[in-house]
Amino acid sequence: MEFTFAAGSQAGLQLTRAHRALTDQLLALEQHLDKNNLGKSAQLLLRSMRSLEDFSSKDREHLLQNNLTQGDGDTAVAEWLATSYEDLARLARGLVSPPADADKPKLSDVTEAISLALLLIGYSTKWRKISGQRPDQATPQRLHLLYKMAAKAKVEAAILNINIERRAVETTIEALYVRALLLERFASGNLSPRRLEILDSWLISWMNALWLTREPQADSPSLCIDIRNEFRGLTRYTPGERANLFLSLRPLQRQLELAVDDFHQGIIFPGWGMGISFRMEEHVAVIDFLDREFSLIANAESARNKRFAVGQGAEVKVFCGFNDIWTSALATQSSQTQSRAGNLVASHGAVMSGASIDDSPSSQSARQASLSSTGIFNAGGHGTTLAQRTPVRLFDISDSGLGLEMASEDAAQVEVDDLIAMQIETGRPCVLGVVVRKANLHRQQSMLIGVRVLSKVPLRATLEHVTESTVRHTSKGILVPGSADHGFADSVIVNDQTFKASSKLSVMIASNIFHIRLGRARHQGRGWKLAAIDVGLAL
Amino acid sequence: MMLTQPITLVVLPGTTPATANAQPRSLRESLCLPNEQLHRGALQLRNRYIATRFTRFAEPGASLSNTDEVINWARQMLDDEQSRLAMELLHLALQENPQQPKLWLFLLEQSFLNSDVVQFAELADLFLERFAGQEIVATTQPIIDAMGHDMAPQDPRYAHVRNAGEKFMLPNWSIPNSLDRDEKRQQALHRAMVEAMMSHVSR
Incomplete structure (x- = not known):
């Protein structure tokens, strides 16, 4: 079975019958997912995600271009988007927890389902924030669980090609996990929707730098994860901190330098995505934001910067x-x-x-x-x-x-x-x-x-x-x-x-x-x- | 609406993404961007970026060649704990007009202060190469060599340095001549502030 959706009406943004129909179809999707056929179900979810993206493309563009200057209709559509991504993420998470009597799935299907769930959680985190909702406190726990499953199956570092915004992106489960955690960390109240969108496209372009290590890097400040702590995502690492995974700051700083270098050459990094049409001020603000955040992470040992x-x-x-x-x-x-x-x-x-x-x-x-x-x-x-x-x-x-x-x-x-x-x-x-x-x-x-x-x-x-x-x-x-x-x-x-x-x-x-x-x-x-x-x- | 293209999600063998080790352009490349090679649209975007990021340089082509102005502002940025921004400004100014020896010296001093041996050596080579035979090299090379020797005493490039081991005075290439600074007093004031802050944090 395959779901397709009619394009929504875009005037002034209102929740239309088409939006509601899509919601109904997403809810009905659950009945068509076969946990005994993980690969097929994951493909079905992928197609649904892609349809959601196509259907909502103009809505998203409108919301971001207008920085959510909302009427009620804008707010309702933004919330609808967040909910739709959440629904898809929930279904994807359900797929990777097959019933006890299910056939053992193929490793590639497990990889596919976990990566899809991580990608969708990232989107739902972003759209919750854009639509003005509080972050979902269960997000770190869900992400940790997915990563643990991948690590157990030894597929966390397998290389994937995924299609984001119609572009093939080379990534790993680990990188998708880190991207979702970074979105969760950086998406605070002082980052506007447009800047959050730009930041996400940068993170997607930086997938190859989102690597975790088992030990903190000796010569580089790091963020850390305590995978057993279900309430905490990425936090600044200070010696003595309880943590078992580390994200070195240096590769991220290097990626930021590369992005800045692109601007020096008259290229709006990364050269794709909705952010490319935003004003230059928005891109510069993201550079400033990351500079500040990286600097705070680098100074984590200072008692005055206690979190x-x-x-x-x-x-x-x-x-x-x-x-x-x-x-x-x-x-x-x-x-x-x-x-x-x-x-x-x-x-x-x-x-x-x-x-x-x-x-x-x-x-x-x-x-x-x-x-x-x-x-x-x-x-x-x-x-x-x-x-x-x-x-x-x-x-x-x-x-x-x-x-x-x-x-x-x-x-x-x-x-x-x-x-x-x-x-x-x-x-x-x-x-x-x-x-x-x-x-x-x-x-x-x-x-x-x-x-x-x-x-x-x-x-x-x-x-x-x-x-x-x-x-x-x-x-x-x-x-x-x-x-x-x-x-x-x-x-x-x-x-x-x-x-x-x-x-x-x-x-x-x-x-x-x-x-x-x-x-x-x-x-x-x-x-x-x-x-x-x-x-x-x-x- | 029908899907127009298939969705791909392919698991590939191996564990190292091919693009994982992407590095920024070398210093030689990034400091010597030939503006003429940028097409008009790219040049406009570059100028818009500079004017947004560095509001004082609304007309980058001309104002980034004003060495004193660039040094003053870069110094302010360093004081404001925006060292990355300061370095970026210096790089942009050198891209616009590399014939600004004071900016090269500013960068050299900062590399020395940051103990960045690799960048220092690369900058020194580029500086000496660009201004070879000019008076500026005659007056600054002994200091550059002494700095290099201080950072990398084993490096054969600096083996000839006389008075090795002696503490030398920092040339203050990154401090504008016009600036009245008292580093000891400023540090004392900062220490007092930290002491006052800590008394509130620990109470």
Whole structure:
């Protein structure tokens, strides 16, 4: 039996009768799969996947070209796509678990069925994300199980030729497994649908570099997999980590270099797929994204880059705007070390009282405590105040960024390039980030806020202007240390007035006082600038 | 809709994909891209890429030949922990106009600081070959050789270096002359920041 589908209507994207018919046919497909004839069943599933791809080609193009600026119809079609891939993936997974009394299948058929399941899980992960749904937490477990089956049959490294987007791609089960895990890892809230699509086409082109080893490479940072841990996919490897498979970063970096080299020669890498028609900004953003992710993986051993230990769905406290972050979120994250802070306030009493700093630590703590444990706090800094509304939840998280699920009413007051601080783990320091993306979620009343992390431990500082004047003047600052030991990557966030004043400043950090000047603005948003710290010019 | 072509999924013998060991182009190739050889469409795409990735260089053809501007910006990128971006900018600038000796020296110093012996040696060869007989080689070759000897003392190319074993001063080829920097103070400030951060992480 073979299923074929009529092409869908593409105007404005609506779920049509044709979409529903296809869903019905996919559901009916299960009855036609013969677990005693794995090869034939896998071919049937492959043909169905191909038909789904052909049928949905214009839908996918529309959704990605418009970056899912959704009407309800767009959202419904995106969700339908995710569900269709999930359904096919479920059927493929079912095939590779034959009943006990089934005939022993041919090895090539097992290979075919497992590879198909892995390919489909990758697609469903991607489309869940594009359609604004949370990642499926069962994904790592399913992927690990398929890989274990392949390893048991000793076919994980057998070379396959598969047809993706009408192109023959040479791959292995292992590479398909890694591609699905990388999609699961990288598909966080701060990566837009178009960029995710580009990333996937790159991963498919990099199949030959997606190799696992049994030991970490001595001279290369690695990602690792603990195949027994059903809740974890690819994570950064640090010595002592429990893991049994490793993905060296170096081949991926080399592939990225090759991709960049193509752009230098006027070729849009990889030269095929829907991404080829996207604006150059989208491709450059993917390069930036991978650069950042690879750099974080390479610096995994740094204690400061410790990964977040929370899962999706967790409630987080959120603070918006420079002033409120300085006053409330970072009330207990001073640049002065604890033992000296009290003395400093006492000895600098005159400074504090004569300055524009008006929130003492005790009053800030009291204010913070008076607010409920969830939701958005005061969004000072733009002259507006948000009333506390519904809880903000963690949508997803990676090392360099995270997604927040926020009520649409609250999200309406947050703009791209706004500063945002989040207490993700109770009792841990607030994390500072910048909003890079806003998108509707599949539920009408909520939005996804994509955040790029600036610092996992930002420091609140009081900057004193060093002038001839007898009246002392201070400004608020948030110190954002860079990871390089040379210190030239260190920054401070200040308001526009402080940046414009361009005066020499003194600041107490740990137990030392430094004279600094503000260098160039590395990033900026409404009312704030992230300025390079320069000690050389301050002398 | 009927399927128009068969779906293939073929298991092949062997365990090593043929393209597994694809390597980036050699330094000689990637630094000496002859722009003239790119057809118009490719050149337009290349320029659009450069203008998007490096917003300060909206007109790559002309501005990437401004050596001081390129050095300033590459330095800023290094300071911003974007070393890959800085290296990419230098490569692009040399592709546009390889007659910028300061950029070669910038790359050489960075290879030395990254302890990348292979890249250093390759760059040194290319630099000496391109500027052979020019004054810039006369003034810089002793320093290049000393750096090479420091990284690879067994390498016969640097065997002639005098005062081997002596610590030499870094030439600061990757720091613009105009820049006022105090590395010790900057490091001290960074250490203080890390100390303050760690006190919050461990509390």
